[in-house]
Amino acid sequence: MIDDIRLDSKHPLQHQLYQELSERILDQRYPSGRQLPPSRQMAHDLSISRNTVNAVYEQLKAEGFLQSFAGKGVFVHEDIKSAVTPSGPGLHKPVGAGMRLPPLPALPRLKSKPVEDASLPFQPGLPDLDAFPIRSWNRTLHHQESRRSLRGYDSIQGYQPLRRAIAAYLRTSRGVRCEEHQIIITNGAQQALSLLAEVFLQSGDNILCENPGYRGARNALGRFGNPLVPIPLKKHVLDVEALAGLGPARLLFCTPTHQYPMGGILDLSQRMALVQWAQRNGCWIIEDDYDSEFHFYNKPFAAIQGMFENAPVLYMGSFSKTLLPALRVGYLVVPEAVVEPVLWAKQISGGETPLLTQATIAEFIESGQFTRHLRRMRQLYRDKWQLFQHEVTEKLGGLAQPVAESAGMHLVLEGNFDDLALSQWLKTRGFGSTPLSAHFLGEDVRTGLVLGFASASEREITQCVATLRSALAKQ
Ligand SMILES: Cc1ncc(COP(=O)(O)O)c(C=O)c1O
Structure with a gap:
């Protein structure tokens, strides 16, 4: 007896029945081995013609959803699990899982920046977000x-x-x-x-x-x-x-x-x-x-x-x-x-x-x-640049060398260390930076850190240099 299927007489019945049955088999509401009613009874229960039911059963058999045994009846195929849900219940799989996608073009060596890291102090390129004149804007x-x-x-x-x-x-x-x-x-x-x-x-x-x-x-x-x-x-x-x-x-x-x-x-x-x-x-x-x-x-x-x-x-x-x-x-x-x-x-x-x-x-x-905003920022970044330069020279000694021009929003510290690892570690301490080596094409690279001081407060500048000192001193 089938009592969980409703068909709409306004739409093609054969297509609807096929959809209803295949969905139930795929999501295992009808598990493998379950017997389906004989076509005569299914036709009677759903008030449709027996030919329609037979046509759907034949299609589902041809597609491996159903199998029939002479004298016994029609059953959900015993191998249906391995046939349609190779690794777990179909119901929980995202649509398209298991499908093979065409290959993507080669990705650049460095993937895009994780979003949560993009606004840390010292992230190169980032201006001072707090100094932005938000009210007049x-x-x-x-x-x-x-x-x-x-x-x-x-x-x-x-x-x-x-x-x-x-x-x-x-x-x-x-x-x-x-x-x-x-x-x-x-x-x-x-x-x-x-x-x-x-x-x-x-x-x-x-x-x-x-x-x-x-x-x-x-x-x-x-x-x-x-x-x-x-x-x-x-x-x-x-x-x-x-x-x-x-x-x-x-x-x-x-x-x-x-x-x-x-x-x-x-x-x-x-x-x-x-x-x-x-x-x-x-x-x-x-x-x-x-x-x-x-x-x-x-x-x-x-x-x-x-x-x-x-x-x-x-x-x-x-x-x-x-x-x-x-x-x-x-x-x-x-x-x-x-x-x-x-x-x-x-x-x-x-x-x-x-x-x-x-x-x-x-x-x-x-x-x-x-x-006016540019004038204020130029003064602010100059003060930060001076402080950062001073801290680096005083506290980092020979551990890393600043490559300094009196301009901009970032400073490069060159040094002989694993800059990728250090940059990642700094992120765990709340400081953004990029490894200098990542800016090189080819294998012949120099190492260091690119540090964007414009986004850091005075306190963060002092803290970051102290953090760097402790890390570099251990190397
Ligand atoms: C060298 C350089 N050019 C341009 C930009 C600005 O890029 P965008 O306008 O896409 O933010 C940056 C940002 O950090 C940069 O470092």
């Missing part, structure tokens, strides 16, 4: 929030008042030659790099990258499998003379105003030589101007982009350090001919930047709050 946000024009779609290139504000800021503070129509708003520097890879690279094109260098750039630019060619550093900046021996390349990624992570600054003659080399060799320079706002004693060198007319430079910047990483807003400044292809790439990847955030940043810049 919220007031600006609130001011923009109710504007009807910000509720729909907008230009894929980015909110025009923001592009205008960025263009004015870059012209005066960084010497960038640009008009607002050359600016493309992106979801952080990371999206800018991905878009450039999409637009510029063809298979086999080489990419030149500083070594050591910014991993985010290598990952984004290398996403299609193009060869990444390391450019060695000389005195903590990319060695322009070495370029002649590295062969042709389509893109060259660099951080000329504060080499990441080593901190060197490319001087004027080196900048000129780099641009001339790029022009001669048909290579585009990606200039990542990621923290030029935080040079503590001297005005930073003007951006390469603006130093020479028609320099083949794709300039990028981000609000991750000057405002907050969580905003996910950055920008590209590209020659006019490059705008359209980049916009196309941005459009098809659905990478619009939230309009309300863009409008809030635009007002923040135009009202002068951005400049």
